[in-house]
Amino acid sequence: MNTPIYQALQEYCRERNVLLHMPGHKGGKGFNLTEFQAIGAVDFTEVPGLDDLHDPRGVLAEAQRLAAEAWGAERSLFLVNGATSGIHCLLLAMGEESRVLVPRNAHRSFLGGLVISGARPIFVECEMDAALGVALSVRPESIKAKLDSCSDITGAFLVSPTYYGTVNEIKEIAELLGEREIPLMVDEAHGAHFVFHPGYPRAALQEGAQASVHGLHKTMPVLTQAGILHLGAGFPWSDRVQACHDLLTSTSPSYPLMASIDIGRATMQQHGYDLLEQAKERTERCRQRINGIPGFASRSREFMETEGVAGYDPLKLLVEITDLELDGYRLSRLLREHYCIQVEMAGENYVLAMFSPFNPPDDWDKLAAALKDISQRYAHRSRDRNPCPGFPPIPPLALTPRESFLSSAKTVKIEESKGMISAEMAAPYPPGIPCVIPGEIITAEVVEYLIYLKQKEIPVQGLRDRSLQSIQVVDV
Numbered sequence: 001m002n003t004p005i006y007q008a009l010q011e012y013c014r015e016r017n018v019l020l021h022m023p024g025h026k027g028g029k030g031f032n033l034t035e036f037q038a039i040g041a042v043d044f045t046e047v048p049g050l051d052d053l054h055d056p057r058g059v060l061a062e063a064q065r066l067a068a069e070a071w072g073a074e075r076s077l078f079l080v081n082g083a084t085s086g087i088h089c090l091l092l093a094m095g096e097e098s099r100v101l102v103p104r105n106a107h108r109s110f111l112g113g114l115v116i117s118g119a120r121p122i123f124v125e126c127e128m129d130a131a132l133g134v135a136l137s138v139r140p141e142s143i144k145a146k147l148d149s150c151s152d153i154t155g156a157f158l159v160s161p162t163y164y165g166t167v168n169e170i171k172e173i174a175e176l177l178g179e180r181e182i183p184l185m186v187d188e189a190h191g192a193h194f195v196f197h198p199g200y201p202r203a204a205l206q207e208g209a210q211a212s213v214h215g216l217h218k219t220m221p222v223l224t225q226a227g228i229l230h231l232g233a234g235f236p237w238s239d240r241v242q243a244c245h246d247l248l249t250s251t252s253p254s255y256p257l258m259a260s261i262d263i264g265r266a267t268m269q270q271h272g273y274d275l276l277e278q279a280k281e282r283t284e285r286c287r288q289r290i291n292g293i294p295g296f297a298s299r300s301r302e303f304m305e306t307e308g309v310a311g312y313d314p315l316k317l318l319v320e321i322t323d324l325e326l327d328g329y330r331l332s333r334l335l336r337e338h339y340c341i342q343v344e345m346a347g348e349n350y351v352l353a354m355f356s357p358f359n360p361p362d363d364w365d366k367l368a369a370a371l372k373d374i375s376q377r378y379a380h381r382s383r384d385r386n387p388c389p390g391f392p393p394i395p396p397l398a399l400t401p402r403e404s405f406l407s408s409a410k411t412v413k414i415e416e417s418k419g420m421i422s423a424e425m426a427a428p429y430p431p432g433i434p435c436v437i438p439g440e441i442i443t444a445e446v447v448e449y450l451i452y453l454k455q456k457e458i459p460v461q462g463l464r465d466r467s468l469q470s471i472q473v474v475d476v
């Protein structure tokens with residue numbers, strides 16, 4: 001396998017140098033735990049032979065070049081602070097004067113990126129699935145409507161695949177934007193594995209996006225926190241993005257993380273097709289078994305009935321509870337406490353299982369067997385299939401997220417907050433989409449909705465006051 005970083009680390013170990021440089025654990029000797037000793041043995045810093053991520057000319061340059069080749073990018077930059085930092089780089093590179101299309105289901109790293117850059121977001125509505133209460137896509141028509149009503153948009157983002165595995169109509173959207181010379185950037189945090197098997201959805205860059213961000217650790221054999229930012233041919237601000245990457249990246253990036261990117265890429269290039277083929281088949285069989293268990297269902301092609309959904313990641317297995325007397329949170333706890341199975345997440349009516357080629361073969365059987373057992377133990381009754389009624393329209397933006405972040409804030413009762421500018425985000429779960437973000441005006445609908453969330457005791461992320469009595473607003 002061609003893994004330049006790992007090979008350079010091995011070479012450095014073989015030289016048995018006296019380590020009079022960082023880090024302080026001295027090749028793992030400072031740890032008295034074997035697991036950490038093993039990591040420490042390859043945890044070095046920018047000594048000669050190991051290159052420098054801020055001025056790559058050796059093994060890191062070569063590893064990034066190999067990554068760009070593998071993922072079909074013009075240039076790829078390693079990220080050691082997750083996909084989050086790739087999104088921050090792109091938004092910062094766009095600059096304060098920019099107006100950027102952002103899907104409303106964007107991950108919270110977008111809010112951070114908007115605060116750092118000062119860019120003005122124009123949010124695009126998502127297509128919701130009523131039974132799940134989550135966003136599955138953004139329709140090309142929704143993008144077109146924004147383009148028609150706003151002439152000064154300078155860039156656009158999509159989240160594809162979504163956390164739930166659904167893929168957007170990237171090609172159509174890239175074409176729409178291309179007609180106006182607006183670059184499309186895709187948060188593809190969950191889709192790094194797609195390029196290694198043609199039976200998986202096509203990757204965003206292949207579909208016409210000009211930049212994409214991968215959270216490599218999510219789906220690849222790569223250490224947590226490792227990500228990559230790909231810039232495609234014709235991406236307008238490549239040099240600025242490189243400068244932002246320098247600005248936002250630690251001067252001591254972790255070599256175990258970067259070497260794991262290299263090893264993960266090489267592993268998938270060499271064995272990815274077979275591994276992904278097998279994992280896909282196993283997940284499909286498991287899905288079929290679940291669809292035969294009373295009380296549960298798991299969609300595959302049916303996802304495409306939602307407008308704007310062009311495909312789905314076969315390794316994401318969403319288990320919907322159709323008619324059992326338990327909700328997704330309880331199901332998740334049962335799976336952990338009684339069957340030693342930890343799923344990725346739970347919602348009102350579902351749990352989300354994430355498989356990878358590196359799950360042992362019986363993991364699929366364990367999930368199906370556990371669900372069968374649970375189905376036999378729990379009473380069957382139909383459930384409320386619409387957990388997220390009356391989501392308020394996206395409120396108007398009075399200040400950019402950055403202006404709001406830098407303003408002083410005060411606490412007001414939610415009932416009295418109508419017309420004020422929010423200084424915080426409120427994102428009920430489900431759907432995990434904010435009903436208000438910093439800088440937006442708190443509308444009557446938002447107030448009503450927050451009161452409803454409080455009454456229903458629906459968990460809300462982002463608000464300082466967890467009891468939902470008050471909200472932080474900009475003190476004007």
Ligand SMILES: Cc1ncc(COP(=O)(O)O)c(C=O)c1O
Binds near residue numbers: 084107159163187190
């Ligand atoms: C869609 C999406 N984008 C971006 C991120 C941020 O990724 P990371 O945690 O690697 O920084 C996540 C994290 O879960 C995510 O789900």
